[in-house]
Amino acid sequence: MNSQKRRRTLLILGMAICLLIALGAARAAAQDSGVTVIKNATVITVTKGTIEHGSILIRDGKIAEVGKSVKEPAGATVIDATGMFVTPGIIDCHSHIAVEGGVNEGSVAVSSMVSVGDVLNPDDVEIYRDLAGGVTVAHVLHGSANPIGGQNQLIKLRWGKPASDLKFEGAPLSIKFALGENPKRSNFQPPPGIPQRYPESRMGVMDVIRQAFVDAREYKKTWDEYNRRVAAGDKTAIPPRRNLKLDPLVEILEGKRWVHSHSYRADEILQLMLLADEFGFHVHTFQHVLEGYRVADEMAKHGAGGSTFSDWWAYKVEAYEAIPYNATIMTRRGVIVSINSDDAEEARHLNQEAAKSMKYGGLTENEALRLVTINPAIQLGIDKRVGSLETGKDADLVIYNHPPLSVYAVPQKVFIDGHLYFDREKDLAMRADNEKERQALVEKEKKAAEAEKKPEEGKGKAGAEKKPGAGAPPSKEAQPKPPVKPPQDATAASAGHE
Amino acid sequence: MHRDHKYTPKNYLAILAALALAALVALPAPGQEKSKEKPRAAEKTYAIRGAAITSLAGPTIKKGNIVMRDGRIVDIGADAAIPADAEVLDADGLEAFPGMFDALDQAGLQEIGAVAATVDAHELGEFNPQLVAAVAVHPASEHIPVIRAAGITHVVSAPEAGGFGGGGGFILGQASVINLAGWTIQEMLVRRSAAMVVDWPGLNTRTFDFATFSVKEKPFADVKKEYDKKVQELTDFFDEARHYQQAVEKGSAQNYVRDLKLEAMIPVLKGELPLLVLANRAHEIRSAVEFCDKQKVRLIVGFAGEAMKERDLLKSKNIPVILGPTMRLSPDEDDPYDKFFTLPSDLQKAGIRFAIASFGLEFVRRLPQQAGNAVAYGLSYDDGLKAITLYPAQILGLDKDLGTLEKGKIANIMITNGDPLELRTEVKYLYINGKPASTDNKHRQLYEKYSKRP
Numbered sequence: 019m020n021s022q023k024r025r026r027t028l029l030i031l032g033m034a035i036c037l038l039i040a041l042g043a044a045r046a047a048a049q050d051s052g053v054t055v056i057k058n059a060t061v062i063t064v065t066k067g068t069i070e071h072g073s074i075l076i077r078d079g080k081i082a083e084v085g086k087s088v089k090e091p092a093g094a095t096v097i098d099a100t101g102m103f104v105t106p107g108i109i110d111c112h113s114h115i116a117v118e119g120g121v122n123e124g125s126v127a128v129s130s131m132v133s134v135g136d137v138l139n140p141d142d143v144e145i146y147r148d149l150a151g152g153v154t155v156a157h158v159l160h161g162s163a164n165p166i167g168g169q170n171q172l173i174k175l176r177w178g179k180p181a182s183d184l185k186f187e188g189a190p191l192s193i194k195f196a197l198g199e200n201p202k203r204s205n206f207q208p209p210p211g212i213p214q215r216y217p218e219s220r221m222g223v224m225d226v227i228r229q230a231f232v233d234a235r236e237y238k239k240t241w242d243e244y245n246r247r248v249a250a251g252d253k254t255a256i257p258p259r260r261n262l263k264l265d266p267l268v269e270i271l272e273g274k275r276w277v278h279s280h281s282y283r284a285d286e287i288l289q290l291m292l293l294a295d296e297f298g299f300h301v302h303t304f305q306h307v308l309e310g311y312r313v314a315d316e317m318a319k320h321g322a323g324g325s326t327f328s329d330w331w332a333y334k335v336e337a338y339e340a341i342p343y344n345a346t347i348m349t350r351r352g353v354i355v356s357i358n359s360d361d362a363e364e365a366r367h368l369n370q371e372a373a374k375s376m377k378y379g380g381l382t383e384n385e386a387l388r389l390v391t392i393n394p395a396i397q398l399g400i401d402k403r404v405g406s407l408e409t410g411k412d413a414d415l416v417i418y419n420h421p422p423l424s425v426y427a428v429p430q431k432v433f434i435d436g437h438l439y440f441d442r443e444k445d446l447a448m449r450a451d452n453e454k455e456r457q458a459l460v461e462k463e464k465k466a467a468e469a470e471k472k473p474e475e476g477k478g479k480a481g482a483e484k485k486p487g488a489g490a491p492p493s494k495e496a497q498p499k500p501p502v503k504p505p506q507d508a509t510a511a512s513a514g515h516e
Numbered sequence: 517m518h519r520d521h522k523y524t525p526k527n528y529l530a531i532l533a534a535l536a537l538a539a540l541v542a543l544p545a546p547g548q549e550k551s552k553e554k555p556r557a558a559e560k561t562y563a564i565r566g567a568a569i570t571s572l573a574g575p576t577i578k579k580g581n582i583v584m585r586d587g588r589i590v591d592i593g594a595d596a597a598i599p600a601d602a603e604v605l606d607a608d609g610l611e612a613f614p615g616m617f618d619a620l621d622q623a624g625l626q627e628i629g630a631v632a633a634t635v636d637a638h639e640l641g642e643f644n645p646q647l648v649a650a651v652a653v654h655p656a657s658e659h660i661p662v663i664r665a666a667g668i669t670h671v672v673s674a675p676e677a678g679g680f681g682g683g684g685g686f687i688l689g690q691a692s693v694i695n696l697a698g699w700t701i702q703e704m705l706v707r708r709s710a711a712m713v714v715d716w717p718g719l720n721t722r723t724f725d726f727a728t729f730s731v732k733e734k735p736f737a738d739v740k741k742e743y744d745k746k747v748q749e750l751t752d753f754f755d756e757a758r759h760y761q762q763a764v765e766k767g768s769a770q771n772y773v774r775d776l777k778l779e780a781m782i783p784v785l786k787g788e789l790p791l792l793v794l795a796n797r798a799h800e801i802r803s804a805v806e807f808c809d810k811q812k813v814r815l816i817v818g819f820a821g822e823a824m825k826e827r828d829l830l831k832s833k834n835i836p837v838i839l840g841p842t843m844r845l846s847p848d849e850d851d852p853y854d855k856f857f858t859l860p861s862d863l864q865k866a867g868i869r870f871a872i873a874s875f876g877l878e879f880v881r882r883l884p885q886q887a888g889n890a891v892a893y894g895l896s897y898d899d900g901l902k903a904i905t906l907y908p909a910q911i912l913g914l915d916k917d918l919g920t921l922e923k924g925k926i927a928n929i930m931i932t933n934g935d936p937l938e939l940r941t942e943v944k945y946l947y948i949n950g951k952p953a954s955t956d957n958k959h960r961q962l963y964e965k966y967s968k969r970p
Contacts, residue, residue: 143849150853205630311966331959332659332878334630343963350967363845370885373939379963425888425939449852456850 053077054413054436055090059099062422064106064384064391065406074104076413079435084407097417102430105387105422106406107154107414110365111325111394112278112305112358115144115156116173116184122161123168127201127216127226130193131262133169134158138181144362145184149175149440151366152416152429155186157358157398159305160194162280165201165217165226167194169266170278172398174414174434190399193266195279195301197223197286198336205334224289231297234267241268276302276399278325282336284312291320303397305358307348308340314351323354323397328371329378345389346379356394373423386423412436561585562950563598567607567931571921572614572898572906582612584927587950592921605952607931610944613901614921615669615928616936619838619873619908620792620818621880623663623671624653624694629878637676639685643753645780647689649673650708653701659877661957664696666881667936667943669928669953670706670918671696672873672908677715677794686750688713690780691792693914695928697948706926710912711792711816712784716800717746747803754811757781790814790912792838798825805829816911819875821846824859827866836869836911841879842886842893854893860903861894871908888937900937926950 054076061072063084075083075094083089090096114121118139123129138158148156154175160168170193172186199205202218217223240258247255269275277294281287281304294301303323304310308331310317310324317324326348331340348355357372359365372389375381381389395405404412413436420427432440562584569577571592581598583591591597598604627634636652653673663671674691690709698704721739723732760778763771783789793804796819805826808815817823820837823830830837839859846855863870872887874880883904891900902919909919917926927950934941946953 144845147845147853199630311962312969315969329881330878331662332628335628338628339962341959341962343959343967347963347966363843367843367889370889370939376940377942420892423939425885425937426892428892445853452850 051093051095052436053091053094054097055088055094056097056099056104056417059102059104059417061407062103062105062387063407064387066408074407076433076436079413081407081409081411081413083409099417103418103421103427104407105416105418106391107404107416107432107434108152108368108390109155109394109405110148110153110359110368111157111303111356111397112360113156113158113365114360115148115362116140116142116158120161122163124161124163127164128166128230128263129160129164129168130166130266132160133171134160135169135171135185138171138173138184140179140181140184145175146177148362148365149177149432150429150445152369152432153365154414154432154434155400155404156365157192159278162194162196162200164196165223166230167196169193172400175439176434177439186400191269191275192278193270193275195227195277195290197279197281197290198283199334200280220286224293228293230267234264234271235297237261237264238268238271270299271297273300278303278305280305282306282308284309288313288316291316291322308337308344310353311341311344311347314348314353317348318352323356324348325356325358325394325397327360328357328374342374342378345375346381349381349385354393354396355389356397357389369422369427370425376423383423559586561599561602562947562952563602563604564607564612564929564931565598565604567610567612569612569921570901572902573920573922582921582929584947584950587926589921589923589925589927592923605931605945610931610933612921613930613932613936614905614919615930615946615948616667616883616904617908617918618668618671618880618883619871619911620672620674620691621874622676622877623659623673623696623880624655624657625649625673625675626877627657627659638678639675639689642686642749643777644685644689645687645712646776647675648692648709649675649690650692650694650701650705653692653694653704655698655700655704658958660696661954662959663880664946664953665943665955665957665960666884667930667932667946668880668883669696669930669946669948670694671880672710672912674713685715686717686746688715693912695948697953706917707914709783709789711790714791714793716793716795716804717743718797718800719743747807750807758785761785784813787812787814790816792816792818794818796821798822801826802829805833805835809833821856823868824862824866827868830868831866837863838871838873838908838911840873840875842872842889843882857889857893860890864895864899869907869911870903871911872903873908884937885939891937
């Protein structure tokens with residue numbers, strides 16, 4: 019059998035498995051009546067205290083009631099969560115899951131015209147894996163190769179739904195900026211024959227951003243003038259030429275698009291805030307912001323949030339003064355802080371990463387849990403919808419078997435919009451079936467291969483020589499061997515953690 | 517323990533000068549009694565009083581004492597007597613555990629991943645058995661106090677495969693077991709050579725090409741040919757080393773030219789030094805086992821993501837594994853989402869000896885979190901603790917010295933305010949090699965400095 023056929027079969031096999039998982043999720047979603055009651059749990063609302071032996075009523079995707087006891091409508095799905103802990107769904111303020119292909123349009127220094135929302139991949143298994151870690155909302159960002167990067171996409175982890183249904187409806191628009199080593203390409207070699215791209219210094223990074231906003235202002239002026247004339251009834255007004263690169267920057271100037279800037283060093287964090295003041299816009303969050311602890315007062319004054327790592331450091335020079343106390347210092351100085359993942363694996367235990375801030379600097383349990391729930395919701399402008407367990411909010415929640423800030427807490431059930439999207443029990447039950455199905459498909463494939471073997475040999479050798487991939491290994495073996503270091507290191511040191 | 521001292525003439529002069537200076541300083545001034553001089557050799561006795569002790573060598577002692585001298589635990593128990601001259605830590609309300617052991621990382625061999633000048637963890641060339649991690653461990657690395665503050669008192673510092681896109685290497689060199697405290701490597705060394713690290717080749721049809729920044733596909737037949745060639749090269753190298761060993765053992769010095777690479781292989785061939793083979797896929801594990809079987813050398817499998825697929829083989833040959841982080845994702849999307857969280861527990865049930873290690877540098881301090889997640893997904897708590905204390909010591913043949921709190925063992929102890937696998941637990945005090953070790957580090961210092969910003 020030739021490699022192409024093999025590849026095709028593997029693709030079908032892969033798709034079949036994905037379909038199986040998706041069907042599982044769909045089945046789970048189909049079961050609920052729209053009304054669910056979770057009772058006898060420790061309900062950690064985050065914003066309104068913790069209720070021992072509490073209950074939650076979910077109706078039409080929203081939290082209808084939270085309290086010591088709630089109405090139990092007839093026909094409701096009732097979950098007895100005795101001994102369990104319910105928290106709001108985890109919100110990951112910095113993710114790169116569910117993206118088809120690369121996250122960097124790195125060929126230009128300003129790539130504001132491209133959008134992550136155009137390349138969502140709903141079949142990315144990382145959606146399911148993060149969901150299983152309690153994540154319900156992810157801010158999927160463009161990469162950090164450019165001082166002004168692409169447009170980001172906020173998603174809910176509605177596994178099994180098409181790309182368009184992943185998008186978080188009504189959230190503020192969002193864009194990526196990046197400062198420091200990544201946009202100046204310190205740790206990247208351009209491929210042979212490709213010239214190095216401006217900028218290569220922090221001076222240049224800030225220059226690129228300033229020039230872009232000078233251009234955006236001029237562009238905005240032409241549109242303002244046009245709109246003024248149209249409003250005044252001038253029928254001869256000709257609309258200016260659309261500039262897809264500058265449109266998003268105008269949205270920033272108008273406060274419609276929120277800036278989330280990748281950053282490390284304190285000086286670059288300060289410089290971007292000064293530049294934002296100069297042009298009258300607002301930096302909503304600094305992402306990574308590993309030296310935020312050095313300019314926390316300035317960030318608080320500007321109103322910029324800080325979205326950082328728990329304890330990652332030393333993977334590059336600008337991360338050498340990163341400290342695990344960063345979240346605590348920023349919090350204590352009035353900055354809204356979140357802990358993010360930047361990595362599909364890290365996202366699965368953001369509750370654990372938040373918990374470390376109790377050890378590093380002594381945040382309270384509530385302050386720690388805020389780092390991955392209501393605080394990122396505020397930073398993303400979605401705190402009226404998600405981030406806490408309150409009446410009227412989206413029913414995005416996690417049921418843990420242990421207190422959520424414990425290393426032993428394992429998500430048992432994860433709800434989004436009131437639907438059960440992850441159920442550990444079902445996942446475990448499905449494994450045997452999946453394996454059986456897989457084996458059956460492999461057997462079928464083997465038989466088909468044998469049947470094909472003879473006619474193919476008859477085709478003559480020319481064809482076979484053209485395709486030397488005969489006997490290609492199963493796709494599993496085709497994966498590159500994981501580096502000795504954890505994959506996260508790899509991303510950091512070279513492929514460029516974003 | 518360390519035979520690598522070489523007294524070069526230059527060193528001799530320095531030593532002579534130092535001795536002369538010391539003699540001058542030591543000369544009693546007129547009228548002074550010589551007896552007032554403190555002998556340098558006598559080490560202080562240290563003791564921990566009133567801690568809840570989880571020794572991992574018996575039942576938990578609700579309230580007990582630990583006494584240490586000359587680097588070793590000399591007494592431990594509810595009734596252990598504290599000598600009058602001991603420097604005592606009152607650990608009332610605190611808990612004592614064996615210090616944690618990270619069974620594979622690059623502590624001291626690297627400072628900043630992206631800066632080549634600070635990286636001494638990998639070398640050029642395929643066969644480098646003569647390289648020894650301890651030679652390049654930087655005792656003043658900022659990572660060491662940071663790792664130590666997490667309760668990790670000793671580690672296996674090991675050479676790693678080549679950098680990104682690099683040729684890699686095959687026999688990477690010798691891993692060293694070091695205590696994470698000491699002014700020089702000599703003070704830190706526990707065992708200079710603890711394992712010979714080998715990066716087993718994979719059958720990778722897809723490789724990332726850094727020149728073009730894209731994934732390149734190679735036909736399987738070619739990849740298999742390259743793989744077979746590499747394994748043959750390793751076989752040839754072992755044969756060569758065996759001939760050399762015979763020459764060394766049976767011939768006279770005139771009959772062979774000293775070869776550092778082949779010389780370094782002799783302890784492996786004698787079965788004194790285990791091969792620590794980094795192998796992830798089942799076929800890599802299988803061929804490593806077959807190879808070591810044929811060569812009659814001791815094997816420890818490192819990383820071992822697909823160990824469960826080869827559980828029968830590993831069990832039948834009693835081969836231990838040092839597992840990579842539990843917090844990682846499977847490259848195979850149809851694997852269970854919790855595959856590596858459950859792997860320690862799966863191996864435990866299958867009767868395979870294992871330890872859990874960080875396999876890196878920046879996340880070494882997450883070692884207890886790695887074990888904690890294994891416990892969350894089914895491993896017993898006791899095994900969770902042992903996976904990062906006793907089991908690595910056993911696997912590396914160091915359990916006479918490390919791994920539990922027992923009389924006669926090296927006094928590497930962490931004192932915590934709770935369960936060391938839990939995220940909020942603080943390591944309050946440390947003893948390394950029988951002496952108090954600081955929990956202060958760069959991160960804490962920056963925290964204190966910037967907390968005080970007016």
